[in-house]
Amino acid sequence: MTIRSLLVANRGEIAVRIIKAAQALGIRTVQVHSAADADMLAVKLADEAIDIGPPAAKKSYLNIDAVIGAAKSARVDAIHPGYGFLSENADFADAVEAAGIIFVGPRADAIRLLGDKVAAREVAKRAGVPTVPGSDGRVSGIGAAREIADKTGFPIMIKAAAGGGGRGIRIANDMAELESQYPLASAEALAAFGDGGLYLEKVIARARHVEVQILGDGENVVHCYERECSPQRRRQKVWEEAQAFLLPDSVRQELCASAVALAREVKYRGAGTVEYLYDDETQEFYFIEVNTRIQVEHPVTEMITGIDLVQEMIRVAGGAKLSVDQRDIVPRGHAIECRINAEDVSRDFMPTPGRITRLNVPEGEGVRFDTMLYAGYSIPPFYDSLLGKLIVWAESRDACLDRLRKALQHLEIGGVPTTVSLHLALANDESVRRGAFHTRFLEGWLEAEFSRQSQSKSEVA
Ligand code: ADP
Ligand code: ADP
Ligand code: MG
Numbered sequence: 001m002t003i004r005s006l007l008v009a010n011r012g013e014i015a016v017r018i019i020k021a022a023q024a025l026g027i028r029t030v031q032v033h034s035a036a037d038a039d040m041l042a043v044k045l046a047d048e049a050i051d052i053g054p055p056a057a058k059k060s061y062l063n064i065d066a067v068i069g070a071a072k073s074a075r076v077d078a079i080h081p082g083y084g085f086l087s088e089n090a091d092f093a094d095a096v097e098a099a100g101i102i103f104v105g106p107r108a109d110a111i112r113l114l115g116d117k118v119a120a121r122e123v124a125k126r127a128g129v130p131t132v133p134g135s136d137g138r139v140s141g142i143g144a145a146r147e148i149a150d151k152t153g154f155p156i157m158i159k160a161a162a163g164g165g166g167r168g169i170r171i172a173n174d175m176a177e178l179e180s181q182y183p184l185a186s187a188e189a190l191a192a193f194g195d196g197g198l199y200l201e202k203v204i205a206r207a208r209h210v211e212v213q214i215l216g217d218g219e220n221v222v223h224c225y226e227r228e229c230s231p232q233r234r235r236q237k238v239w240e241e242a243q244a245f246l247l248p249d250s251v252r253q254e255l256c257a258s259a260v261a262l263a264r265e266v267k268y269r270g271a272g273t274v275e276y277l278y279d280d281e282t283q284e285f286y287f288i289e290v291n292t293r294i295q296v297e298h299p300v301t302e303m304i305t306g307i308d309l310v311q312e313m314i315r316v317a318g319g320a321k322l323s324v325d326q327r328d329i330v331p332r333g334h335a336i337e338c339r340i341n342a343e344d345v346s347r348d349f350m351p352t353p354g355r356i357t358r359l360n361v362p363e364g365e366g367v368r369f370d371t372m373l374y375a376g377y378s379i380p381p382f383y384d385s386l387l388g389k390l391i392v393w394a395e396s397r398d399a400c401l402d403r404l405r406k407a408l409q410h411l412e413i414g415g416v417p418t419t420v421s422l423h424l425a426l427a428n429d430e431s432v433r434r435g436a437f438h439t440r441f442l443e444g445w446l447e448a449e450f451s452r453q454s455q456s457k458s459e460v461a
Contacts, residue, residue: 001077002319004027005029005078006022006079007030007074008022008031008079009081010085011033011061011383012386013389014083016042016371017370019042021308023045027314028076030047030049030070031049032049032050033051035053036380036382039377041372041374052066052070055382061086064086064095068096071096071099078314078317078318081105082293083291083295084165088291093106103317105270106269106272106292110267117162118161123266124262127265129258129261130285130286133152134157138161138198142179142182145182146179155172155205156172156178158181158200160188160193160195160198161189161195161199166236167192170184182198201288204279205440207278207286207439208228208277209275210277211226211274211276211295212225212226212227212276213227214268215271215313216263217321219267221260223256223257225242225243225252225256225329226255226256228243228244230437232442237339238338241397242301242331243304245334245435269316270292270293270313271294272290272291273291273295294313296386297389299370300335300337303335303368303391304332304333304335304393306332333366340371340418340419341419342354342379343417345421356375356376357375358375358415366392366403367390367403368390369389369411371387387418392404397435398433
């Protein structure tokens with residue numbers, strides 16, 4: 001069935017992104033919003049807007065009955081869940097289908113299987129994809145955890161089977177820490193995700209985060225090459241690139257093929273990402289998880305492949321076959337994305353909601369700004385601090401960094417502190433220029449940067 005109308009069950013920049021993709025396909029759009037979001041850009045752009053409840057996400061964006069009620073009253077053909085919120089909730093996908101509406105994403109059983117990080121590890125193993133050494137299945141208790149740690153050694157990660165968004169992960173450096181952290185991790189996972197299940201993974205030190213974009217139509221699966229997302233803070237991505245330019249070509253081929261094999265194992269439909277850790281020294285990669293949705297950093301892949309991933313996921317959800325063949329997907333040039341957050345970098349990244357007094361967006365060849373902002377908009381304090389993403393493309397990585405520096409200098413967001421200053425410093429950094437980073441790089445960099453700044457301040461004093 002061709003999708004003629006689409007409800008966007010999300011907010012912020014991704015809601016805007018989905019509306020634009022739908023409009024390009026000639027699809028009518030319906031935007032749901034909380035009481036705090038009546039003024040958001042996506043509401044202004046959509047053909048219709050429906051208030052689904054109070055500001056608290058639990059009562060609006062996470063309220064399955066409210067979202068489906070709105071979809072029924074607006075008589076839409078399909079629902080796009082974006083990322084976060086209900087996007088990886090299999091019960092939601094089931095409820096949408098039960099209401100006779102198309103869920104833009106994988107089938108509910110695939111979400112359920114891959115969303116459980118322990119079950120996904122098993123799927124990876126079946127598909128012959130290397131996983132991080134650790135537990136087989138969920139750990140039954142502290143006794144079993146001790147035995148596994150004895151075998152794999154320390155440091156070891158305690159991870160929540162239902163975790164996501166960088167949450168539900170702890171590190172134990174020795175047996176005593178494992179014993180004290182384990183019960184806390186379990187209680188925390190139960191409270192945060194409604195599932196106390198845990199698994200263990202050896203810590204892959206100084207690894208890169210490399211991930212593969214996949215697209216499937218339920219029969220065929222293709223990959224759109226890889227992204228490098230190592231610059232992270234508290235296990236959340238800050239800066240992303242496509243491709244991972246230092247990856248040897250033979251490893252790249254193997255990595256991308258492994259992601260396709262995994263997706264084929266579940267006859268994947270829609271857009272998804274297979275995440276890995278990559279060790280430069282041994283040139284080995286290890287599967288960590290699958291995200292069964294569109295990702296924040298999808299634009300860098302769009303910039304190097306020319307594929308509109310959001311349009312493609314809507315088309316496939318409507319029953320179409322993939323519009324691209326693996327042979328057609330030829331990466332070109334290099335792209336970098338900076339996540340622009342309303343946060344005060346100098347105050348431990350404290351969120352800084354408030355009114356946008358001025359907005360100047362860089363334009364030009366190879367420059368894209370995906371955002372929820374407009375001048376005069378007031379950022380509500382209830383949600384994620386992501387305001388937008390600056391994405392820059394050029395023929396080479398060096399040219400891309402040059403273009404990025406200029407674009408960041410032109411990007412003006414007045415009224416609230418943002419992370420633009422951090423990105424400008426990163427874009428000028430020598431290690432970043434060499435691509436010499438790993439998943440703990442940024443945290444070390446920030447520490448060094450701030451101790452340098454406070455030292456020069458005290459010298460001035
Ligand atoms: P990406 O790789 O797309 O950046 P993230 O893991 O950063 O993926 O998640 C994207 C969004 O979804 C973020 O807003 C994040 O906070 C949210 N998110 C992802 N998984 C969960 C989860 N299990 N619980 C709560 N929020 C989540
Ligand atoms: P989430 O579901 O929260 O995104 P992931 O399993 O994808 O969790 O891990 C998030 C980040 O945590 C990774 O990008 C990486 O930086 C770090 N990480 C996860 N597992 C390991 C590991 N076994 N060794 C080292 N770092 C890890
Ligand atoms: Mg992840």
